[in-house]
Amino acid sequence: MNSSKPIVRKSSNSSVDRIYERLKQMAMNYKFRPGEPLNEVELAASFGVSRTPLREVLNRLVAEGLLDFVPRRGFSCRALDTKMIFDLYEVRCGLEMMSAKLATERATDAEVSTLVTLWKTASQKFGELSPLECAQCDERFHEQIATLSRNAELLHSLQAINARAHYLRLISMEKVHYRHNTCDEHQLILKAIQKRNVEAAVNCMSAHVSLRQEQLVEVIKEGIARLYMT
Incomplete structure (x- = not known):
């Protein structure tokens, strides 16, 4: 009988929250050039996460008006309009x-x-x-x-x-x-x-x-x- 305990994976919420806070500050302070598409691969690598939690954060920032999203072009920092x-x-x-x-x-x-x-x-x-x-x-x-x-x-x-x-x-x-x-x-x-x-x-x-x-x-x-x- 296998008595080993099942592996319990930690919630990704902490990672998502961490990425959210950092990206939000970057967006608020225009650390990205307005209108220039964000490189999701590079961002995910810099945060040490997959693109799934990164996408979750980016979509949240779009909903908050801090980023833009254009189909087939991706995410970008909002313009100073x-x-x-x-x-x-x-x-x-x-x-x-x-x-x-x-x-x-x-x-x-x-x-x-x-x-x-x-x-x-x-x-x-x-x-x-x-x-x-x-x-x-x-x-x-x-x-x-x-x-x-x-x-x-x-x-x-x-x-x-x-x-x-x-x-x-x-x-x-x-x-x-x-x-x-x-x-x-x-x-x-x-x-x-x-x-x-x-x-x-x-x-x-x-x-x-x-x-x-x-x-x-x-x-x-x-x-x-x-x-x-x-």
Whole structure:
């Protein structure tokens, strides 16, 4: 009688998650040239996996708007399209305004106080952080407000948009005046939320995101120059 135990294969979920996180960061930061087909064989070899889990990740990133897929051409990094970016920021503005409204109405005093303290600490060292750290800090601020809205779908949607807009946010945070404006505008948003002034919170958030839209033209030009002219 064979008493050997059956071989139990480990789930491939850990490998898929690992590949997903790395490829997502690469796509968010345009580590692939826009429009250039991705070499699946080389990618699979670099991650030490077969093409099956790689394909699973690539399809997931397509669904999230971080990659493109064209039949018979395969997967490629998305283009930095001006119209798409403006559309994205219009949607972001709506989400952020709703986020501010609901957070002002639903967050507890303790939660608001915690967010105020967190941002005060972050803003004090904002000028010393790297552009990447500033971008991540800014994303967290907006996502924390969305968390306080008690609306999981709103938070999920905002996180998806932040991922697609990350590259431009990163370029923006290289500019000192942009960092200063971000800090000042975040303070105004927090003051309105603290006072439970829904109208002021929504208006401050709208002004904050709309100002980013006005600056988008300059940032998009810089992004295109880096991606297509170097």
